[in-house]
Amino acid sequence: MDTDTSTMNPLRASQHFLSLVATFCLDIFDLSVYAFLTAVALCALFFALTTLGPIYSTLYPLFLRERTRVTHWRFPFEFLKSSTRSRVKPQVPRSISRRWVIYTWRVLHTVRIGGISPVVLFLWASIPAVLVSFIFHQRRQALKARKAEACKHLLAKKNLHAAQKACEKESQPVDAIRSALKCSLCTALFTLPYTLSPCGHTFDYHCLEQFFRTAPPSFFDSRSKAADLPARQRFCPECRVEVTAPPALAWAVKIVAEAVAHPDAPEPLQAKSDPWKGFFRGSI
Numbered sequence: 001m002d003t004d005t006s007t008m009n010p011l012r013a014s015q016h017f018l019s020l021v022a023t024f025c026l027d028i029f030d031l032s033v034y035a036f037l038t039a040v041a042l043c044a045l046f047f048a049l050t051t052l053g054p055i056y057s058t059l060y061p062l063f064l065r066e067r068t069r070v071t072h073w074r075f076p077f078e079f080l081k082s083s084t085r086s087r088v089k090p091q092v093p094r095s096i097s098r099r100w101v102i103y104t105w106r107v108l109h110t111v112r113i114g115g116i117s118p119v120v121l122f123l124w125a126s127i128p129a130v131l132v133s134f135i136f137h138q139r140r141q142a143l144k145a146r147k148a149e150a151c152k153h154l155l156a157k158k159n160l161h162a163a164q165k166a167c168e169k170e171s172q173p174v175d176a177i178r179s180a181l182k183c184s185l186c187t188a189l190f191t192l193p194y195t196l197s198p199c200g201h202t203f204d205y206h207c208l209e210q211f212f213r214t215a216p217p218s219f220f221d222s223r224s225k226a227a228d229l230p231a232r233q234r235f236c237p238e239c240r241v242e243v244t245a246p247p248a249l250a251w252a253v254k255i256v257a258e259a260v261a262h263p264d265a266p267e268p269l270q271a272k273s274d275p276w277k278g279f280f281r282g283s284i
Contacts, residue, residue: 031130031137038129181257183207184238190257194247199236202250211237 181190185207192205203211212234234243 027137027141031134038126038133177256178260181253181260185211189261190250190253193250193253193257195250195253196236196241196243196247197245199239199241199243201236201238202253203237203247208237208247 178189182188183190183193183204184201185203188204190202190204193202194205194208195202196208215235235241236243
């Protein structure tokens, strides 16, 4: 048994170490994803702010309505002079990819926001973003651990409740058996039960011996003047039937009573060769 535990402990330790390493790697991966997404969002916002002017000026004709140009048509008669409107499509803008890259590169090297370079400002903004991502990740991990602990507590409580119910169900038949293994004279568990013949009632040895010793003489004993114990009549304490033979030890009842007895029950009396010697005529 010791060898099994000694071989299992390193295995459990290695499994625990590998689980910790895997959890740490997953945490670093999640944190990196959060920081990357935050940096991308900040970068997009930064480029949008720095290139809003040139993009707007470049794409401005695309958002204009169709412009109109007034054309005058001259006729021979001046009083019939009139004007018509002809539709003019906006000019197709030039490619903005190169202009956008050149302008952005120039802004990164020349523009200052409060005397600070945009690159430095972006880095300064990325550090709080990483910290916020780390805090958010830690809060999520703490919430997950709290939920797991609550689920574990509920599961343990449920298992304990089920175990208590099972113990109660198992104790009910034991209680019923214990109540049936009590002597009717002393209402205690049998320690050395003896069965009377021919009625079959069972009593404890101490109670039955005391009853036989202190029982008053019967009418037959008074008339025959039988003062000795073997000459007296013996009757069952419960049904008052005459006992004609010495009581017999009930081994089955004794074994069951010892099995369900409490730890503080008295020690059973060791059976003698003939514990009823002197009570009955046939006993030696």
